[in-house]
Amino acid sequence: MKLFKQLTKDETNQVETTINQILDSDAMTIILKRKMLIKIKGDRNDVYLVLKEDISLFERLSSKLPEKSFSIEHARIKLGFFIHEKFLIGIESLTLLSPLTRKRISLDTKNTQKFIYGKDIVINTISLQKQIEHLEENTTIMVFSDNNIPLGYAKIFSKEKNAWLQNLVDIGIFLRSEKSAF
Amino acid sequence: MSQNNIPMEFIERWKSFYGKSQTESIIHNLRQNEPRIIVPNLLKTNIPNLVLQLESNGFKFKKINEFNGLIVTFEPFNIVSTPEYLSGMFSIQALSSLIPPLSLQPSSNSIVADLTASPGIKTSLLAQQMNNRGTIIAIEKSSKRIPALKANLIRMGVLNTIILNLDSVLFPKLDIQVDHILLDAPCSGTGLKLTKNKRLRPRILNDIFRLAKQQEALIEKAWEQLKPNGTLVYSTCSLEPEEGEVQIENFLELHKNEVVLLSIPFDIGSSGSNTNWKTPLNTQLVKTKRIFPKLGYDGFFTAILKKR
Structure with a gap:
């Protein structure tokens, strides 16, 4: 594999669709008109959103130095990664996407603490229920604190009369796994 | 013999460079616990x-x-x-960490190279000044330090940075001309507060010559990639003039027709020209800053070099 490669059309579509669904808008489609998606060399097929002019920079880097002497470790905005050909959203996308999302839930202080410790959140209050009642099961949403700090991503699940948010990824990862997750 | 873990070799050196009274202040402040x-x-x-x-x-x-x-x-x-x-x-962070990136003053369309980027706090300050626009090329030689660099930049919401795992002496081989360069050079660290400095041992003095050579090579390589009218901020968290004032003195001598020093835009510390050295220092060094340790600050040196 080269130091980087552009995503295939299918991969691009998958990233675009996944993120548009999370945002409940076509914001990612609009972003991709000006920017592009690449993978850089790595075990997890990380996906980065870069400027079109970055491509010529990366190509120059590849041609100037032997591959052994350097590597691109990160390029502007990491959105997530592919595992088994499926795109998963990453915590790195939060800064870019949090101002754009319409699908969101706000947690009180106690649930905020639980969520950033990596826990799932039981939907056991009217306030929480109201925030997600219009959303279907398996929907991925963005999770915020009650003072509007983006905390991460969760998926809505329900079984019989119980519903909960399954923690997909949260900002506590910066404390729990700084050395292994990035 | 030492004064509370500060070897006498250092104390005698600092007295010769900065005088007795300043050295007593250095010793007192290096021993203070740093608040968060x-x-x-x-x-x-x-x-x-x-x-x-x-x-x-x-x-x-x-x-x-x-x-x-x-x-x-x-x-x-x-x-x-x-x-x-x-x-x-x-x-x-220590407030001293803010001075080098804030002295660089990149704009939102600058191309900036941070040659020793991990753990990324200074890189994030560059991104703040650039409103997350333009391009920062963050270079880190040690692959072990890359995860912390990535985590910090992501946590801080930095969106304009490309991280390269590369030895900065190879930077010219990338053939990229940049508007600004931050070179917070690897150093002896003798200006760091004792609570976070495990390196203040007499043998460190033997490393100063080696480190100064390394710093000299890094400035030279960085300079090659700086655009005309571009600026390079050089800094070290060292109290040793060989890693600060003398480094810049030598650089001015080698590049006298192509470099001008700019003043550090903060009213803090003292001028690098006040440091006593074996020979009188270049008068331009009045524009550099020698910061002595105090509350919130480690001891360090910084200079802004502009390419004509």
Whole structure:
């Protein structure tokens, strides 16, 4: 594999669709008109959103130095990664996407603490229920604190009369796994 | 013989460079416990908002006039476990770390190289000044230090940075001309407070010559890639002139027709030209800064070099 490669059309579509669904808008489609998606060399097929002019920079880097002497470790905005050909959203996308999302839930202080410790959140209050009642099961949403700090991503699940948010990824990862997750 | 873990070899050197009274102040301040100082991330918040949010959780602060810093005076629980920290609304750092990136003053369309980027606090300050636009090429030689660099930049919401795992002496081989360069060079670290410095041993003195050579090579290589009218900020957290004033003196001598020193835009510390050296220092060194350790600050040196 080269130091980087552009995503295939299918991969691009998958990233675009996944993120548009999370945002409940076509914001990612609009972003991709000006920017592009690449993978850089790595075990997890990380996906980065870069400027079109970055491509010529990366190509120059590849041609100037032997591959052994350097590597691109990160390029502007990491959105997530592919595992088994499926795109998963990453915590790195939060800064870019949090101002754009319409699908969101706000947690009180106690649930905020639980969520950033990596826990799932039981939907056991009217306030929480109201925030997600219009959303279907398996929907991925963005999770915020009650003072509007983006905390991460969760998926809505329900079984019989119980519903909960399954923690997909949260900002506590910066404390729990700084050395292994990035 | 030493004065509370500071080897006499250092004390005698500092007396010769800075005088007895300043050396006593250095020794006193190096021994002080450093309070936790936080600085807001302007990409995500501002001081009033940050203070309001953290005080509502029981934290208390004392404001520092310089650089929007806040001393944490009461922590009901560890501040790094707050959503505010984890979402990158502030960083924890010595105020001296702010001076090199803030001296560089990149614009939102600059191309900037940070040649020794990990752990990324200075890189994030560059991104703040650039409003997350333009391009920062963050170079880190040690692959072990890359995860912390990535994590910090992501947490702080930095969106304009490309991280390369590369030895900075190879930077010219990339053939990229940049507007600004931050070179916070590897150094002996003798200006660091003793609570975070395990290196202040007599043998470190033997390393100064080797480190100065390494720093010289890094400045030379960086200089090749700087555009005309571009600026390079050189800094070290060392109290040794060989890693500061003398380094810049030698550089001025070698590049006298192509470099001009610019003044550090902060009224802090003393001029590098006040340092006593074996021979009189170039008068341009009046524009450099020699910062001595004090509350919130490690000892360090910094200079801004502009390419004609």
